[in-house]
Each structure stands twice: as C-alpha cells, then as structure tokens.
Amino acid sequence: MPQTRLLPPDDEGLADAVAILRAGGRVALPTETVYGLGADARSDAAVAGIFAAKDRPAFNPLIVHLPDLDAAEAFVELPAPARALAGAFWPGPMTLVLPLKPGAGIAPLVTAGLPTLALRVPAHPLARRLLRAFGGPIAAPSANPSGRVSATEARHVMAGLSGRIEAVIDGGACGVGLESTIFGFDADGGVRLLRPGAITAEAAAAVLGAPVLPPAPEAGITAPGQLLSHYAPSGSVRLNATAAREGEVLLGFGPVKGDLSLSETGDLTEAAARLFGLFHELDRRGAARIAVAPIPDEGLGHAINDRLRRAAAPRG
Ligand code: TXA
Ligand code: MG
Numbered sequence: 001m002p003q004t005r006l007l008p009p010d011d012e013g014l015a016d017a018v019a020i021l022r023a024g025g026r027v028a029l030p031t032e033t034v035y036g037l038g039a040d041a042r043s044d045a046a047v048a049g050i051f052a053a054k055d056r057p058a059f060n061p062l063i064v065h066l067p068d069l070d071a072a073e074a075f076v077e078l079p080a081p082a083r084a085l086a087g088a089f090w091p092g093p094m095t096l097v098l099p100l101k102p103g104a105g106i107a108p109l110v111t112a113g114l115p116t117l118a119l120r121v122p123a124h125p126l127a128r129r130l131l132r133a134f135g136g137p138i139a140a141p142s143a144n145p146s147g148r149v150s151a152t153e154a155r156h157v158m159a160g161l162s163g164r165i166e167a168v169i170d171g172g173a174c175g176v177g178l179e180s181t182i183f184g185f186d187a188d189g190g191v192r193l194l195r196p197g198a199i200t201a202e203a204a205a206a207v208l209g210a211p212v213l214p215p216a217p218e219a220g221i222t223a224p225g226q227l228l229s230h231y232a233p234s235g236s237v238r239l240n241a242t243a244a245r246e247g248e249v250l251l252g253f254g255p256v257k258g259d260l261s262l263s264e265t266g267d268l269t270e271a272a273a274r275l276f277g278l279f280h281e282l283d284r285r286g287a288a289r290i291a292v293a294p295i296p297d298e299g300l301g302h303a304i305n306d307r308l309r310r311a312a313a314p315r316g
Pocket of ligand 1: 120141
C-alpha cells in the first residue's frame with residue numbers, strides 16, 4: 001500500500017508527478033471538470049493500477065488525456081464533425097469517442113477491448129503542464145472509488161483513495177465541477193451525445209450545423225456512464241423536493257432554501273461547480289437521507305439533472 005503524497009502545484013510537484021507516471025504509478029491531477037486518476041495509457045500494468053485503486057469494473061473504458069489536437073492524430077481517426085468540435089471546444093470540458101488507429105500503442109485495458117478510444121484535451125493549466133512534461137497519453141477516469149461521487153478538490157481524492165494511489169497534485173477546486181461532455185460519432189457522420197456536460201448539445205449543434213442525436217439505443221454498456229447507480233453519495237437521494245421530510249437534509253437551489261444550497265441565486269454554473277463538493281460534505285456529515293430541490297432542465301441543468309438522476313437511482 002503506497003502512502004499517498006499531496007504534491008504542490010509547482011515545478012517540483014510536477015517533476016515528482018512525471019517521475020511517478022514514468023515508473024508506472026498513479027497520480028491524481030486536477031482538470032477543469034473533476035480530478036482525474038492518471039497513469040501511463042501505454043502501459044497495461046499502470047492502467048491496471050487505476051482499476052485496482054478504484055475497484056472499477058474492467059468493462060468500463062477510460063478517457064485518455066492529451067496536450068493538443070495534434071497529439072490526437074497519432075491515436076485516432078478524426079472524421080470531419082470531430083475536427084469541427086475539437087476546433088471549437090478543445091482545450092476544454094469535452095471528450096470525443098473516436099475510431100482507434102491500429103498499432104497506436106494504447107494499452108488494451110484502456111479501451112476495455114472496444115475499437116474506439118475516448119480522448120480529451122483538458123484546459124486546466126496544471127493538467128496541460130503535466131501532459132507536456134510527461135510527453136505521452138495519460139489515461140484518467142475520475143479520481144473516486146467506482147460508483148462514488150467524483151472529486152472536485154484534492155481532499156476529496158484523499159478521502160476516497162488515500163493509501164491506494166501514489167500521489168495527488170493539489171490544484172484547488174475544479175471550475176466546472178461536472179465530468180466532461182462526451183460525444184460519439186456514427187459511420188454516416190451523425191454525432192451522438194453520450195454524456196451531458198458543460199459543452200451542451202445545443203452548443204455542439206450550432207458548431208456542426210446539424211442536430212446532435214441521443215445515444216444509440218443498442219449502445220448498452222459501451223455508452224459512457226451507463227451504469228445507472230453512479231455519482232452517488234452514501235445517503236439515499238430524493239429529487240424535486242421543495243421541503244425536507246422527517247430526517248432529510250435538503251439541498252436547496254434558488255427559491256428553495258434548504259439546509260445547504262447548490263446556488264442561492266439559482267445560478268446553474270455555480271450549482272454544477274458545487275454539486276459534488278456538497279455530496280462529499282453530506283458524506284462527511286453522515287447524512288442518511290438527502291432531498292434535492294428542483295433544477296431547471298435547460299443548458300447546464302441537463303448535465304446536473306443527469307448526475308442527480310444517477311445519484312437517486314436504485315443502488316446496484
Ligand atoms: O471530465 C471527465 O471526463 C473526467 C476527467 C478526469 O477527464 N473523466 C471522467 O472519466 O469522467 P470516467 O472514467 O469517470 O468516465 C469516462 C466515461 C465512462 O463512462 C466510460 O464508459 C466512457 O467515458 N468511455 C470511455 N471510453 C469509451 C469508449 N471507447 N466508448 C464509449 N464510452 C467510453
Ligand atoms: Mg467517473
């Protein structure tokens with residue numbers, strides 16, 4: 001069991017992180033969405049270490065992080081709509097699932113045997129510095145035990161994974177607070193929304209000049225985040241609550257005050273950034289029953305409600 005080091009967000013901390021990654025170890029790193037649990041995407045042994053630390057089902061493939069679009073050319077085919085989205089939204093909170101090039105050198109465990117690879121170019125300055133310094137692809141799922149809430153601060157990573165990974169780079173709180181939007185591509189040029197996030201389907205459609213489709217109905221477990229019980233705090237979750245019932249802690253939004261509030265002013269961006277941090281806070285308080293105020297289903301509200309529905313789903 002390694003003792004998990006908290007690395008400072010400076011040159012020395014990044015050099016230590018690179019050394020750990022080169023040795024096949026795991027480093028949790030900040031991105032603008034959530035913290036990722038990174039390892040060398042070319043090494044099956046290193047990637048196996050991610051699955052072990054998270055207790056993650058091996059059929060759930062990982063996102064690979066790169067410093068820029070140029071780096072992506074070595075690993076995947078980029079159809080025209082993917083290039084358009086990458087040009088508009090990378091670096092940023094968006095992941096593209098693309099056909100893997102044969103012989104690209106990505107460890108088979110990363111894709112869980114799928115012929116596609118999920119790629120993301122993050123915008124967070126520390127993630128970018130680490131990717132440049134490491135000089136290779138970093139596989140990184142969210143830095144939380146499987147099925148639990150994603151980490152948006154270094155201390156959340158520590159709470160879930162301390163003693164199971166080599167290090168965490170402390171980059172403070174994540175700005176977006178929800179995992180990246182994921183888009184997939186059909187052979188006929190259609191673009192599908194596989195997971196909602198800060199880059200909305202509407203914004204993507206505006207770039208594409210064509211509507212974005214829902215996930216293919218037959219996609220099943222190959223579509224992302226489709227394990228229904230996901231993003232869950234320890235307590236039970238009841239949605240669309242305007243008042244707390246006996247024994248519940250109420251998470252408010254806008255006019256619904258609550259014991260804690262996602263955003264007192266009803267701001268969706270603030271609510272997204274605070275959601276997982278509040279779930280972690282409720283875990284710390286030992287909240288057994290959580291009620292959540294209604295969140296408008298528009299813009300970033302789609303992604304917030306997607307995460308809330310998963311948190312409220314029956315636990316598998
Ligand atoms: O914001 C994010 O996306 C964060 C940061 C760290 O980048 N990462 C993240 O990773 O949320 P993770 O592993 O928790 O979720 C990645 C999702 C999973 O639901 C997985 O099923 C899906 O991406 N995925 C990965 N590769 C895929 C593929 N080839 N085809 C379909 N889905 C894929
Ligand atoms: Mg995750």
